[in-house]
Amino acid sequence: MDESPRLTTVLRPVRAGNAFEETVERLLQAIKLGIVAEKLPPERELAARLGISRVTLREAIRALQEAGYLDVRRGRYGGAFVTYSPPEPGSEDLRRAVADMGTDELDDALTFRMAVECGAARVLATAALAGGLSEERRGELRRRLAEVNSAGPDDYRRLDTAFHLCVAELTGSPLLAAACADARLRVTDLLNAIPILQRNIEHAAAQHEAIVTAILAGDPDAAARAVAEHLEGTAALLRGFLA
Amino acid sequence: MDESPRLTTVLRPVRAGNAFEETVERLLQAIKLGIVAEKLPPERELAARLGISRVTLREAIRALQEAGYLDVRRGRYGGAFVTYSPPEPGSEDLRRAVADMGTDELDDALTFRMAVECGAARVLATAALAGGLSEERRGELRRRLAEVNSAGPDDYRRLDTAFHLCVAELTGSPLLAAACADARLRVTDLLNAIPILQRNIEHAAAQHEAIVTAILAGDPDAAARAVAEHLEGTAALLRGFLA
DNA sequence: TCTTATTGGGCTAGTGTCAGACCATTGATG
């Protein structure tokens, strides 16, 4: 920090870029995270969701179409269909992705993710402790866990994302959910560049298990620790590519 | 959540409002938080910081001037001087502020703040544990603590804000610092509506002490617990005005 | 008293973004 840290923290840019760029970014993230698996919502609805005009949205969609992420078809039952499958990763991709990002930005993203996800798990466990977690919500958490644990290599990233976001969303705080989604998005490209090894999946499964157990048991400290341990594995792997 | 939670989380609005509104909001927050104590930076510099044009910034400044928050003077050594002191709070103000916000939004803001601040404290304590916290940074934390503990009623809010933000900023993650600032901003009006009692200050001082002790000792769980306990006090007070 | 650097005040031309309306295409369904 140059001068007064608080000043640069609060007097930071009010917008990240123009509406077009932000929209492209957002849609790309939704696609890469597998949140929109088949096709985007209709333009009119999507524009309303994103709080932008249809014109701007269409520009973004066209950009993604030209980049090969979408196939747009007209007429009833038409729409913007997702044509994207994560590329086969190689260590060269990862090195390039990390290099594109810069080490400062990477550290920032990883630290941010660590904080918000630990915080979310902690909040959720506290809610469970106080009896504020309905059986229905407990069930959803268990279901997401089972899904990611039984996932094959193709679905793994998507279901892993769904599991992590689920924890944040179950807190009932849209702000917190958005922060966790944002944190995840910032490392998506990096994660996609890491080969998915069966050994890693099994390792992660045990950690996911521990997270859910701690949350359902209403143990905030254990929940945060479990998340921290889980994320530290990924972080260490990524940071290893900086030397 | 209506349908797919993940969809509404990621496909949320890309911008909160127009540039003018966001700028007014941001400046107002900087003023109310006491981050700009005397006067704003020169228009040209401030516009660059906020990533907006000078025209838009000037509109925002004029709005704040007309609302009585700023006194703008021309010429060298001129500028936009802060003319604002937090009003004497009364319980009526608080009830109105809470009512203005709505209980869902309040819960959201409080949950979000709990998560990010606990997360930040946890991250910082972990860094301390790993020896990643220089003596200089430890000193700054202690200094902020001493400042807030020796503050009078007039300076209390400002120094309390500075202390909390300091924890987030010492993690070295701008994203995390911004999230904590944002979380704080969302409850500023409510906090300002609570009368500052000497008893509360002393109570908070002990909790601040516990937070710093846990962080410097490198105990992540204790640090998060201390923050949680501290914030829960405020949250309970605010939530009490909902019945 | 004069100079000068610094700061707010104001203007213009150009671009980005929006809301809303209307057109074109498609495929399921009667």
Added chain:
DNA sequence: CATCAATGGTCTGACACTAGCCCAATAAGA
């Protein structure tokens, strides 16, 4: 085979925002 609802494609007028430039005021310092 004709209809029609849903969806993308296109246009227009209005407003928001920007970059860059120059002017006006002010107070410290020569």
